Amino acid sequence: MTDSINVTVRGLRSEDTDSLFALWNTGDIIRNSLELPYPSEEAFRERFNNLTPNHHMLAAELSIASGRKRIVGLAELRVFVKRMRHTGRLNLFVHPDFQRAEPETRLLETTLELAGQWLGLRRVEVIVFVDDTNAIALYDHHAFVIEATMRRYARREGVYADAHLMTRFFADQPPKENES
């Protein structure tokens, strides 16, 4: 194993859709999310190229020694509106080889920084299936708490599966004077 992995977290670009499409069809990504199998490439392109101002997409890009780059993770943050505009819903998609590793951690931490420090969100929510212990451990490690357990939340491989709503809470911060 090489230890010279170089990860960059950055905004999504239109040319990323091909590598995202490949990422989608990897491992348990579809199973453990709310995505449907057999995605259409056309619909995919449409979805990731037409973002509203309340919709933020961050990509984790890996630089490989040969100079090639590869997308190994995507974070999708959708901010609610009006009386819930202090809340965002996060979806995290990380290639199985890079889960519980630096690309996943960096992607999540950067997205939480965007949410808390720049968007000023108070709540960031994720939905995780109750048996997805890796995801639960990841969010638990980043101070998310289980707020609700939703029975028959979504279909998965022929059955209804229960899911947790986990929330990372950002407390009010005292206003800080600009240093002159």
Next chain:
Amino acid sequence: MTTSPKTQPELIIRGQEADDWEDIAAILLADQVVYYTLQLPYQSRDRIRENTENPPATHLRLAAEIDERVIGLIGLSQGSGRRAHTAELGMMVHPDFQGQGVGTALMKAAINLAENWLNINRIELTVFTDNQPALALYEKYGFEIEGTLRDGAFRDGSYADLYLMARLRGEI
């Protein structure tokens, strides 16, 4: 001599019509309705009219009518994809007509529509944790609290908690 019993005006539950928009605006803009739902005050009546005339296809709305006036609403918003078996429920009753069984009639109709006709398996909703009358109605109709969303919504100057509740078909 006996006096004839005072007849109660009939309560009718039916689909929402475009013509209902003025009665609906009166409900949506009532202070108490704004406080206990996620509606905003000062909503434009034009927007309410547009929304009433063109509801999204996945959004079904029923109206409660007394004396040719709409005094209550219930809406079901169907999920899609892997959540197509679910619907989110929202309801509101004009403050002058609360405590008269309007909510109960709307709830019975919405559950019938969802479970017996749309094949919905899970009906979910959120409610402010201090909205006692609504909570009592939801619990009576088999909704269980699945969790509390801390500071889930903003209300009159501060954050307030919401319960997430759901009713599962076949477990009642």
